[in-house]
Amino acid sequence: MFKLVPLLDEQEVRTLREIAASGQFVDGKISNPHSTIKNNLQLHDAAAYERSSKILLDAMVRNPDFMEFTFPARIAPPLLTRYTPGMHYGLHPDAAYIPLSDGQLRTDVSCTVFINDPADYDGGALHIMLGNADLRFKEAPGTAIVYPSHTLHEVEPVTRGERLVAITFIQSLIPDLQHRDLIYELNEVAALEGGKMDPANYTRLQAVQYQLLRMWRR
Ligand SMILES: O=C(O)CCC(=O)C(=O)O
Ligand SMILES: [Fe+2]
Incomplete structure (x- = not known):
């Protein structure tokens, strides 16, 4: 459903700050x-x-956590955004489609990559509503949060300093959130435990993994 991914190393964070x-x-x-x-x-x-x-794209594509959790078909070029005191982004779901130079991208998964230090600003948390639960993210530089694009979310007002992040949207090969979460869980458990299983049972488990991909991957 949600995942925090350590995405960037210190050098990449530094370079992105310089570019900004x-x-x-x-x-x-x-x-x-x-x-x-x-x-x-x-x-x-x-x-x-x-x-x-x-x-940012290179870091995403070479990161197994990011790839195995989101199953990207396409990733929009990540965009640096900045919030200074008084700025915010009110509660919204992300638009279902966004225009890109090579056609529309369906937003299945949204992603914020934190670039500056949470100590550098007050307010500015990414607040995501999950049913009745309120989740707030204000993460270390280089960390990405990936979350379903249909959830209602907002960037709370920044009251001091500057919030610098990169945002992007992912069209997933497995558009259905439940399907994607189930395949991710199954693949994780198979990767962690498969080596300890009776080989014949591991083969049966793989058959299930492959068949679910045939059914659900678009
Ligand atoms: O800055 C963020 O963390 C999220 C921004 C956002 O919700 C958006 O661009 O749609
Ligand atoms: Fe958004």
């Missing part, structure tokens, strides 16, 4: 002109966007 420090940011409404709840800044600088999104 020298890149031009504009009002985030540029990509949601009719939004009344989005109040943040986003990177708007083609060269900086290309460099930063490549660092």
Whole structure:
């Protein structure tokens, strides 16, 4: 359902901060002109966007936790966004589709990568509602939180300092959240315990894993 993934090393975090420090940011409404709840800044600088999104995409694609949890078919180029005091992003579900240069991407999984230190700002937690439960994330630099795009979530107002994150959206090969979670769990347990199993039973377990993929992977 949710997963925290250690995504970036210190050097990558440093480079992304440098890119943010020298890149031009504009009002985030540029990509949601009719939004009344989005109040943040986003990177708007083609060269900086290309460099930063490549660092983030490369880190995602080589990270087994990220890949095995989200089953990406496509990942939108991650975008650096910044919140200064008074900025926030009100409660919303993510739009079902977002336009990309190579066609629309269906948002199954949303992702925030924390770039600056939580001690550098007050407020600014990513608040996600899961049924009646309220979850708040304000993670260490380099950590990513991945969560289902349909959940209602918000960025609480920043009251001091600066919140710098990268955000992206993933279209999953297994669009159904329950299916994706079940396959992830089954694969995890098989990877952790398979070596200790009677080989004949492990073969039977693999047959189930493969057949579920045939049924649920799109
Ligand atoms: O900044 C974040 O953590 C999330 C932003 C968000 O919800 C969005 O861009 O849709
Ligand atoms: Fe969102």
